[in-house]
Amino acid sequence: MPKDNSQSTREAVLYRMVMDDHLCPYGLKSKDLLEREGYEVEDHHLTSRAETDAFLEEHGVETTPQTFMDGERIGGYEALRKHFGQDVPDEDDTSYQPVIAIFSMALLMALGLSWASFGSLFTLRTFEWFIAISMCFLAVQKLQDIESFSTMFLNYDLLAQRWVRYGYVYPFGEAIAGVLMVAGALVWIAAPIALFIGTIGAASVFKAVYIDKRELKCACVGGASNVPLGFVSLTENLMMIFMGLWMPARAFGWF
Structure with missing residues (x-):
């Protein structure tokens, strides 16, 4: 049995x-x-399945680990975090963390490529690489579980609702365009x-x-995301529209 802890020793x-x-x-x-x-x-x-099962039965719990303080059971890891006043987000809570990670890494990579290529962080290619690398990362998120992505995509994409297979084609198109734009x-x-x-994506969103x-x-960061549809997905599509117009204009010397 867990022992009682004195207030002074702070034992668990x-x-x-x-x-x-x-x-x-x-x-x-x-x-x-x-x-x-x-x-x-x-x-x-708990070094065996039998020992673990006996512990679970004795304390009337379903999982380990279990923490006790002052003779009272606190619970598992998430219960322990709550005990210390830490935030424990729900699985369904909105989170922009994947988007922040993707765009932050894309920007850092673009800056790194610009420095390696031109000896300067801020060049025209930095901006182009940032968008192109972002497209590649976003495509990877979708391709990790294309079935889940295509299912979520069908909720709002106008073309996918008419031609279901477009939900499977879209990530590959984004990946191909992104890679070619990185290479110029x-x-x-x-x-x-x-x-x-x-264009189709922006209109749909x-x-x-x-x-x-x-x-x-x-669905912009994959089918398992908790990012709300709106600004992020619209931004993704507007970036692609911009690059679709900018890259040929620059290639043909229109700017």
């Missing part, structure tokens, strides 16, 4: 699975969190693809969000 008792074929990651996270909060951890390893090659292929999918006033999840 942790039970976690540590087996030859399984080391519970949440157990390690719980131990790390407790230590960072200044607790001395009495660390109990075959603009006559990249530009029409970007212009076509960007604008209709769904700003005309029909629908509240949907955005």
Whole structure:
């Protein structure tokens, strides 16, 4: 049984699975969190399935790890985070973290390429690379689970609703256009693809969000995202439209 802890020692008792074929990651996270909060951890390893099942039955819980303080059960890792006042987002909560990560990395890569190529961070190619690399990253997000993406995409894309297979084609088109634009090659292929999918996408998002006033999840960062449909997806499509017009104009010396 867990022992009672005195208020002065700040001790915690942790039970976690540590087996030859399984080391519970949440157990390690719980131990790390407790230590960072200044607790001395009495660390109990559950080294077999039978030992784990007996512990679960004894305490009437369904999962490990389990943390005890002052003789009271706090619970698993998320319960421990809540105990220390940390935010524990719900799986359905809106999150812009994937979008921030994608655009931040795209910008840093664009700056790096510009420095390596021209010895300067801020060049015209920096801007072009930023958009093109962003397109590539966004395409990767979709291609990780194209089935989920295409399903979410069907909720709002006007062309996909008429031709379902377009939901499977779209990520490849975005990837091809992005890669060619990074290379600055075959603009006559990249530009029409970007212009076509960007225009259809922008019209679809604008209709769904700003005309029909629908509240949907955005498929722009994959089918499992919690990014709301709206500004982010519209920005993605407007970037493709811009590049679809800008790249041939620059290639033919119109600017």
